[in-house]
Amino acid sequence: MQSQTVDSIKSLFQSRLATLEHLLKVAQAHFCDDESFLQKRIAADMLPFGTQIAFTCNQPRNFALWCDGKPANNLDPNVTSLAQAYESISNTNELLLSINAEDTKLAEMTRIDLGQNLYIELSGSAYANEFLIPNFYFHLVTAYDILRMAGVPIGKRDYMMHLVPLIKQG
Known part of the structure; x- marks a missing residue:
């Protein structure tokens, strides 16, 4: 396995954010710009697509802020319009593009506050691999699943679109 770098983590996030934007565009077309799909959810106790x-x-976003020595700063979770959804993805991509950290940053320790006076301390590498990336995929898959449940015509190719440029015929 190739050694992980700040750039490889950044690249992973960028390519999968492109997937998220693609899924959003397909859903927007499927629902004919009716933004109510942003409120769809898998189960009553789960959070909606937006x-x-x-x-x-x-x-x-928090990876980019951490690389820049800034505290985590989550987006407003109440995404109720397509404009907000696209803006969230665009602003996150801009933050990723601004990353200018050395790979040694991944050796630094970071504290993650979990609420209720609980926290964990992880190296930067563990922060990315054990906290950020699993959470990233959890919410990306949940978004995908909500759209599938709602009848949006998407499949594995849409979810794995980062591999499409590598497909060969022969």
């Missing part, structure tokens, strides 16, 4: 967009964006 919130899943914000939570998906929070992971790369």
Whole structure:
């Protein structure tokens, strides 16, 4: 396995944010610009699609802020319009583009406050691999699943679109 770098983490987030934006565009077309799909959810006690967009964006957003020595700063979870959804993805991509950290940053320790006076301390590498990336995929998959449940015509190719440029025929 290739050694992980700040740029490889950034690249992973960027390519999967492109997937999130693609899924949003397909859903927008499927629902003919009716924004009510942003409120769809899998179960009553789960957060809606719009919130899943914000939570998906929070992971790369907080990675970029951490790389810049700034505290975590989550997006407003009440994403109720397409404009908000696209803006969340765009602003997150801009933050990722601004990352200018050395790979040694991944060795630094960071504290993650979990609320209720609980926290964990992880190296930067563990912060990315054990906290941010799993949370990122959780919310991305949940967003995908909500759209599938709502009848949006998406499939594995839409979710794995980062591999499409690598497909060969022969």
